[in-house]
Amino acid sequence: MSKIKSLIKNLRPMGQCAVITGASSGLGMEFARQLAAQGIFLVLTGRNEKALAALAEEIGVSDCVVIPADLSKVRECIDFYGKAKKYKPDILINNAGFGLYGSFTAASLSKELELIDVNIKAMHVLFKLFLRDFVKQDRGYILNVGSIAGFMPGPLMAAYYSSKAYVIRQTQAVYTELRRIKSNVNVSVLCPGPVDTDFNRRAGITGFFKGITAKQCVSCALSEMRKKKLTITPTLKITAIAVMSRFSPVKLTSYCAYLVQKGKQRIEE
Numbered sequence: 001m002s003k004i005k006s007l008i009k010n011l012r013p014m015g016q017c018a019v020i021t022g023a024s025s026g027l028g029m030e031f032a033r034q035l036a037a038q039g040i041f042l043v044l045t046g047r048n049e050k051a052l053a054a055l056a057e058e059i060g061v062s063d064c065v066v067i068p069a070d071l072s073k074v075r076e077c078i079d080f081y082g083k084a085k086k087y088k089p090d091i092l093i094n095n096a097g098f099g100l101y102g103s104f105t106a107a108s109l110s111k112e113l114e115l116i117d118v119n120i121k122a123m124h125v126l127f128k129l130f131l132r133d134f135v136k137q138d139r140g141y142i143l144n145v146g147s148i149a150g151f152m153p154g155p156l157m158a159a160y161y162s163s164k165a166y167v168i169r170q171t172q173a174v175y176t177e178l179r180r181i182k183s184n185v186n187v188s189v190l191c192p193g194p195v196d197t198d199f200n201r202r203a204g205i206t207g208f209f210k211g212i213t214a215k216q217c218v219s220c221a222l223s224e225m226r227k228k229k230l231t232i233t234p235t236l237k238i239t240a241i242a243v244m245s246r247f248s249p250v251k252l253t254s255y256c257a258y259l260v261q262k263g264k265q266r267i268e269e
């Protein structure tokens, strides 16, 4: 009887299934809304169970499943993968991440290590585990969420910028590996500039530039992902910055990034 129950629990409607990390807020929540509107079954994760439950209620509890996890712990990443794969996903939105403000000598080491755990390690673990399944089934999309920050050094936010460089390079390398084996699986990396979400508040800072909406960013990301674009920059301005950063002297780019970060104000929680 319990076997039948667990079989029923793991059944999902026919069609596509997307796993979304960081679904409890900001971009992840918007990915959930837009993919649900396309009739895609969702596996949602994050730590904030209340926010995830409210999102599931909004989307429809039969159209998604919530599996809470703290992705800063590798064990929880692997357990989450084990539970999520039962739904046979064919899309992974590898989105969970956060920023940290402060000079390298001042920033908290434990917070930086947590950032590396979420932005790099969890991204890496889930990317690899889901990709292995997608390659076996020879279909699927993985969208890793990087940032324009990954194209340059980021004084006063060094760990965050460096973590996003990892996301970009890892995705670009795997993209080529997949093309060489003629796989139908596609990987993309989304590199937004500022987006209006909880990102700045969590990083303890105010924004410097006005952000685009999560809706605008996600609708561009999903449409470019379907076109199998490798590196996705959601606005012309951000595309221009990405191109310029490739050709400018690194000390100049780093100084410009410093000025932007210096212009931000700290906010107390």
Ligand SMILES: NC(=O)c1ccc[n+]([C@@H]2O[C@H](COP(=O)([O-])OP(=O)(O)OC[C@H]3O[C@@H](n4cnc5c(N)ncnc54)[C@H](OP(=O)(O)O)[C@@H]3O)[C@@H](O)[C@H]2O)c1
Residues within 6 Å of the ligand: 021, 022, 023, 024, 025, 026, 027, 028, 045, 046, 047, 048, 049, 069, 070, 071, 072, 095, 096, 097, 098, 099, 118, 145, 146, 147, 148, 191, 192, 193, 194, 195, 196, 197, 198, 199, 200, 202, 211
């Ligand atoms: N907003 C921007 O300006 C911007 C620009 C470029 C790139 N990005 C990237 O976009 C992604 C989404 O950020 P956002 O802007 O939507 O910010 P957000 O509103 O703060 O959302 C961050 C998400 O990451 C999840 N997360 C953080 N730590 C986690 C952990 N230990 N375990 C599980 N989930 C965790 C959070 O879930 P819980 O709190 O429930 O755990 C939350 O759902 C991030 O990777 C960020 O670096 C954002």
